[in-house]
Amino acid sequence: MKTYRIAHYGTGDTGAQALREVIARTDLELVAHLVHTPEKAGRDSGELVGVKPVGLNAITDFDEFLACDADCVTYFATDFGREDSLVIDEMAAILASGKNIVTSTMPVLSYPPLVPREITDRLEDGCKAGKTSFFCSGIAPGYTTDAFIIACGSVSHAIKSITLSERVFMATYQDPMVFTFMGFGQAPDQPAMVDSVGIGGWLGPFTAVAETLGATFDDVRTRREVAVADADYECLAGPIPEGTVATVRFIHEALVAGTPRVTMSIVYSMIDKIVDDWAPFVDGTPDANVRTSQVVIDGTPKVDVVLKLSGSHQPGVDATAGRVVNAIPNTCEAAPGLYSCLDMPVWGRADFAN
Numbered sequence: 033m034k035t036y037r038i039a040h041y042g043t044g045d046t047g048a049q050a051l052r053e054v055i056a057r058t059d060l061e062l063v064a065h066l067v068h069t070p071e072k073a074g075r076d077s078g079e080l081v082g083v084k085p086v087g088l089n090a091i092t093d094f095d096e097f098l099a100c101d102a103d104c105v106t107y108f109a110t111d112f113g114r115e116d117s118l119v120i121d122e123m124a125a126i127l128a129s130g131k132n133i134v135t136s137t138m139p140v141l142s143y144p145p146l147v148p149r150e151i152t153d154r155l156e157d158g159c160k161a162g163k164t165s166f167f168c169s170g171i172a173p174g175y176t177t178d179a180f181i182i183a184c185g186s187v188s189h190a191i192k193s194i195t196l197s198e199r200v201f202m203a204t205y206q207d208p209m210v211f212t213f214m215g216f217g218q219a220p221d222q223p224a225m226v227d228s229v230g231i232g233g234w235l236g237p238f239t240a241v242a243e244t245l246g247a248t249f250d251d252v253r254t255r256r257e258v259a260v261a262d263a264d265y266e267c268l269a270g271p272i273p274e275g276t277v278a279t280v281r282f283i284h285e286a287l288v289a290g291t292p293r294v295t296m297s298i299v300y301s302m303i304d305k306i307v308d309d310w311a312p313f314v315d316g317t318p319d320a321n322v323r324t325s326q327v328v329i330d331g332t333p334k335v336d337v338v339l340k341l342s343g344s345h346q347p348g349v350d351a352t353a354g355r356v357v358n359a360i361p362n363t364c365e366a367a368p369g370l371y372s373c374l375d376m377p378v379w380g381r382a383d384f385a386n
Contacts, residue, residue: 033058033059034059034361035058035059035060035061036059036060036061036103036104036360036361036364037061037063037101037102037103037104038054038060038061038062038063038102038103038104038105038106038360039062039063039064039065039066039097039100039102039104039105039106039131040054040062040064040065040066040077040105040106040108041065041066041097041105041106041107041108041109042066042067042068042107042108042109042110042137043065043067043072043080043081043090043108044108044110045205045207045346045349046108046136046349046352046353047106047108047109047353048080048081048082049081049346049349049350049352049353049354050106050108050353050356050357051065051077051080051081051106052081052082052083053353053354053357054106054357055077055078055081055083055086056083057357057381059361059381060357060360062077062086062088063088063100063101063102064088064091064097064100064102065077065080065088065089065090065091066090066091066092066093066094066097066109067080067090067091067092068092068109070092072090072092073089073090073091073092074089074090075089075090076088076089076090077089077090094122098125098126098129099129102131103131103132103364104131104132104133104134104360104363104364105126105131105132105133105134106134106135106356106357106360107122107123107126107133107134107135107137108135108136108137108353108356109122109137110137111137111138112209112213113209116138116151119137119138120151120154120155121154123135123155123158123166124154124155124157124158125158126158127155127158127159127161127162127164127166128157128158128161128162128164129162130162130163130164131162131164132164132165132166132360132363132364132366133164133165133166133167133363134167134168134169134356134357134359134360134363135166135167135168135356136168136169136170136174136352136353136355136356137168138168138233139168139170139173139174139233139234139236140233140235140236141155141166141168141236141370142168142169142170142173142174142178142233142236142237142240142372142373143178143235143236143237143239143240143372143373144166144370144371144372145239145372146235146236146239147236152370155370156369156370159368159369159370160368162368163368164368165363165364165366165367165368165369165370165371166363166369166370166371167359167363167370167371167372167376169355169356169359169373169378170352170355170356171323171341171348171351171352171355172198172298172325172348173233173234173236173237174237174352174355175351175355175373176196176198176325176339177196177234177237177296178236178237178240178241178372178373179373179378180196180325180327180339181194181196181237181241181327182240182241182244182373182374184327184329184335184337185241185244185245185329185331185335186244187333187335188329188331188332188333188334188335189331189332190331190332191245191329191330191331192293192330192331193292193293193294193295193329193330194241194293194294194295194327194328194329194330195294195295195296195297195311195326195327195328195329196295196296196297196325196326196327197297197298197299197310197311197312197325197326197328198297198298198299198312198323198324198325198326199298199299199301199310199312199314199323199324200298200299200300200301200323200348201301201304201318201320201321201322201323202269202300202301202302203267203268203301203302203303203304203320204268204320204321204345204346205268205269205302205346206268206269207269208269208270210269211267211269211270211302212225212270213225213226214226214280214300215227215256215258215277215280216267216269216270216272216276216277216278216280216302217270217271217272217273217276217277217302218276218277219275219276219277220258220260220275220276220277224256224277224280226256226280227256234252234254234284234296235252236372237296238252238284238286238294238296240372240373240374241286241294242286242294243374244374247288247293248288249286249287249288249293249294250287250288250289250290251286251287252284252285252286252287253284253285253287254282254283254284254285255282255283256280256281256282256283257280257281257283257310258277258279258280258281259277259278259279259280259281259307259308259310260274260275260276260277260278260307261273261274261275261276261277261278261303261307262274262305262307265278265302265303267302267303269302272302272303278301278302278303278305278307279299279300279301279302279303279306279307279308280299280300281297281298281299281300281308281310282297282298282300283295283296283297284296284297297310297311299312304318304320305318306318311326312324312325312326312338319342320345321342321343321344321345321347322340322341322342322347323340323341323342323347323348323351324338324339324340324341325338325339325340325341326338326339327339354380355378358378358379358380358381359376359378362376362377362378362379363376
C-alpha cells in the first residue's frame with residue numbers, strides 16, 4: 033500500500049475534521065501543518081484537533097510550509113474575508129512547488145471549465161511547473177449538487193426535470209460571521225450579506241449536470257427565502273428573537289425556454305425546530321444531527337432518492353472533509369491539471385479492523 037505525505041492547511045470546523053481523518057488513515061502521513069492563528073503555532077497538530085499527539089507542531093510560516101516534502105496539500109484555509117487573488121496565489125505556489133492540492137475552499141473551483149481564465153491559467157501554470165493536480169469538492173456545492181445528482185440520473189432517460197432539496201440544521205455552528213452573513217436574527221425584510229453573492233459557486237454544479245444530460249441551460253437564477261422564529265432562541269452563534277430570521281432557503285433554478293428544469297434548494301435552520309413548509313419534509317421532531325438531501329427526477333423511470341448523513345453533530349462537515357481527503361490518492365496519481373467530479377473518481381475508505 034502506497035503512503036502519501038500530507039501537508040495540511042487550516043483548522044476550522046471542516047479543516048479540523050479533515051486533519052483528524054488524515055491522522056487516522058494508515059495510507060497518509062502528516063508531514064506539515066500550517067495555521068493562521070498565532071495561538072495555535074507550536075502546538076501539536078493532534079492535540080489541536082482533539083486526538084492523540086502526533087509529534088508534529090503547527091507552524092505559521094507559509095514559506096516554511098511550502099518548502100516541506102509532501103505529495104499533497106489538504107487545503108482548508110478559508111476564503112471567507114480574504115481576497116480571491118491571495119487564495120489563488122497560495123494555491124498556485126503550492127502546485128508549482130510539486131504538491132498536489134485537494135480542497136473545499138472556493139467552491140467555484142469545483143468545475144474549472146467555468147472559472148475565469150485569469151484564475152485557471154494561474155493554477156494550470158502551477159500544475160505544469162510542479163507536475164501536479166488540483167481537485168476541489170465539498171458537500172454543497174459539491175457531492176450532493178453534482179456527483180449525487182449525476183449518479184441518480186444515470187438510471188433514467190427522457191428526463192424532464194431534476195429537483196434537489198436539502199435541509200441542514202445549524203444549531204451546533206458557532207461562527208458569528210456565518211450567522212451574520214446569512215442574515216439569521218435579522219428582520220425578514222432586511223437584506224443579508226449573502227444576497228450580494230448571487231449564484232456564486234452553484235453555477236459549476238449546474239453546468240456539470242447539464243454536460244451529463246447533453247443539455248444547455250438558457251439561464252440560472254437564484255433567490256433567498258426566509259422563515260421566522262416562533263419564539264426567542266439563544267443559539268451558539270447568536271440570538272434569534274421571535275419574528276426574526278431563523279431559517280433560510282436558497283433556491284437555484286436552471287431554465288430552458290423559461291421553464292425550470294433543474295432546481296437545487298438548500299434549507300439552513302439555525303434552530304432545532306421546523307418553522308417552514310419546505311422540502312425535504314421532516315415528520316415529527318427533527319433530529320438536528322441529520323442532514324437530509326432528496327433528489328427527485330421526472331424521467332423514465334422516475335427517481336426519488338433520499339440521502340441522510342448522520343453520526344455526529346455536524347455530518348455535513350464530516351462529509352465535506354471526507355470527500356476531500358478521500359480524493360487524495362487519485363488526485364496524486366492523476367496527470368497534471370485541474371479536475372472536476374466528471375473526471376476525478378472519489379472512493380470511500382474501509383476500516384474493517386475496528
